[in-house]
Amino acid sequence: MxxxxxxxxxxxxxxxxxxxxxxxxxxxxxxxxxxxxxxxxxxxxxxxxxxxxxxxxxxxxxxxxxxxxxxxxxxxxxxxxxxxxxxxxxxxxxxxxxxxxxxxxxxxxxxxxxxxxxxxxxxxxxAGEIRSGFSMTEPDVASSDATNIRTEIRREGDEYVINGRKWWTSGAGDPRCRILIVMGKSDPHNPDRHRQQSMILVPMDTPGVRVIRPLPVFGFDDAPHGHMEIAFENVRVPASNMLLGEGRGFEIAQGRLGPGRIHHCMRVIGAAERALERMCRRLERREAFGGPVSQQSVWSERIAESRILLDQARLLTLNAAWKMDTVGNKEARMEIAMIKVAAPAAACKVIDWALQAFGAGGFADEVMANAYAYARTVRMVDGPDEVHRNQMARLELRRYRNSDPARTGGEAEVFIR
The missing domain is CATH 1.10.540.10 (Acyl-CoA dehydrogenase/oxidase, N-terminal domain)
Known part of the structure; x- marks a missing residue:
């Protein structure tokens, strides 16, 4: 590569x-x-x-x-x-x-x-004329398992009727938000749990769509963008608003979230790179205990570790992007899961050290505070760390179930001389 x-x-x-x-x-x-x-x-x-x-x-x-x-x-x-x-x-x-x-x-x-x-x-x-929102997560279920979602999408003639409650619908606070992509259950009794869900287009001005409240993230409301809790109460939209077809919601989600995770990871690496640059410049300018703070061993360690963490995260992310480009999102799911865990964790640590380097002033710095809040939320958005780690473990174990351990020296028994 x-x-x-x-x-x-x-x-x-x-x-x-x-x-x-x-x-x-x-x-x-x-x-x-x-x-x-x-x-x-x-x-x-x-x-x-x-x-x-x-x-x-x-x-x-x-x-x-x-x-x-x-x-x-x-x-x-x-x-x-x-x-x-x-x-x-x-x-x-x-x-x-x-x-x-x-x-x-x-x-x-x-x-x-x-x-x-x-x-x-x-x-x-x-064209940038309108904005949009994505409604998937729900307050009443563990949405990290998307098969749990309860929002109902029911066919009635030439329409679908939608009932449910969503939250963390990013973008819905903006008055220019005109359209929501909503994921819900259209076939709750399908024996295949991953064919029960669909995604449908719901215009924001449809009767029955009610914005309940904006949800703050570490005290930030991210206005005018926002993350809204929304109720769907007997919302009716034309059957033509269905995306791809009934039961294809999971398929769409995987196609959507793969590139989105690349974007999030690279953006959060950018935020952390800027924090590292600002940290180094700050440490070079400030003096304490008889010399530049940058010369204190604890800060030398943190600067070096920051460079290692960010370069690791970047290379992992580029590798995942390369696999997506060459073999597709499904075949790159292990690499996508890896970066979704590694990149925000690295960014959180680096930005946290940068905040520490700025002392009390760091907490009043909106650029740094927003960067930290963003890095921490990326450990949750598009799937929490725990879900991605579980997926990685399953994929790793699958590699060895039908392989010959004699070829690699991978026998499970303990070697005792």
């Missing part, structure tokens, strides 16, 4: 870095200040819209969406370093129209949507 950047990716990286330096980093504080400045925290930020227009004019728009003429046409390996750069700022992914959950939802529509669904929802999402 070769992770050398192609000339096109190198060009995009340079242009993206230049744009971040000129337009994103200098405006981060202003963006935070604009949230709620007009009295309503759930309104789009004027500065964000200005920056989006600049990004689009610069040709730095919709860089994701592999195997599609609608996006940049980059592979997962090619997009990964760009996602890392965008991950260095809390605001950057949206500026380039590359933020969750819109990216995942657009990939779902591109891969599984009908031409009518693409025209109505995908095209305005790609």
């Amino acid at each position: 070769d992770f050398t950047f192609s000339p096109r990716v190198e060009d995009l990286r340079n242009r993206l870095c230049d744009f971040m330096a000129e337009h994103v980093y200098p405006n981060e504080r202003r963006l935070f200040e604009q949230v709620g400045a007009g009295g309503d925290r759930w309104q789009p930020l004027p500065l964000m819209e200005e920056l989006k227009a600049k990004a689009r004019a610069a040709g730095l728009w919709n860089l994701f969406l592999p195997e599609s003429e609608r996006g940049a046409g980059l592979t997962n390996v090619e997009y990964a370093p760009l996602a890392e750069i965008m991950g260095r700022s809390f605001w950057a992914p949206e500026i380039f129209n590359c933020s969750a959950p819109d990216t995942g939802n657009m990939e779902v529509l591109e891969r599984y949507g009908t031409e009518e669904q693409k025209k109505r929802w995908l095209e305005p999402l790609l």
Whole structure:
């Protein structure tokens, strides 16, 4: 495998870095200040819209969406370093129209949507005219096992009727959120537990869709994006809103979550890289006990360990992206699970050390605090660490069940001389 950047990716990286330096980093504080400045925290930020227009004019728009003429046409390996750069700022992914959950939802529509669904929802999402939400997790069940979900999707004539309650529906706080992708049970008695679920398109303005409340993450409400708890009360949508077909919900979820996990992992590595850079600069400038803090052995250890952790995580993520590109998401599920555990854990540790290096001031730094909150939540979103570890263990054990231990010296018995 070769992770050398192609000339096109190198060009995009340079242009993206230049744009971040000129337009994103200098405006981060202003963006935070604009949230709620007009009295309503759930309104789009004027500065964000200005920056989006600049990004689009610069040709730095919709860089994701592999195997599609609608996006940049980059592979997962090619997009990964760009996602890392965008991950260095809390605001950057949206500026380039590359933020969750819109990216995942657009990939779902591109891969599984009908031409009518693409025209109505995908095209305005790609144009940045609307936003979207993804409703899968539920408050009343252990949603880490998605077969537990209870939201009902029932066919009645030419319509589906939806009843249930979801939470952590990211993106639904934005007033521009026009469409939700909802996962629910359409065939609860199917003997195959993975064929009971479907995904369906639900416009936000459909009668019966009720936003209950925004859910904070470590005290951040992430306005105007938000993570909402939503009730679906006798919501009726046309049968044509079904994605791919009844019973295909798990299939869609796997197609959606694989690339999404790559994006999350690379973004969180970017956030941690920035934290490490800021930590090193801070330690070089500060003096304590007669010399630069960076020369104290505890900080030398942490700097070195941070570099090891982040390079490990990046290489694992690029390897997973390469496998997805070459053999597909299903065959890359072990590698995807590995990065989903390794990358946020590494980022959490590095950002935590950076906070420690900044002392009490670190806790007042919105960039660092948001980065830490994001890194910690990535250990839960798109499946918690425990689920991915269990999957890895099952896949690892499966490798040896039908293999010949004599070929590898892998006998189970204890060797006693």
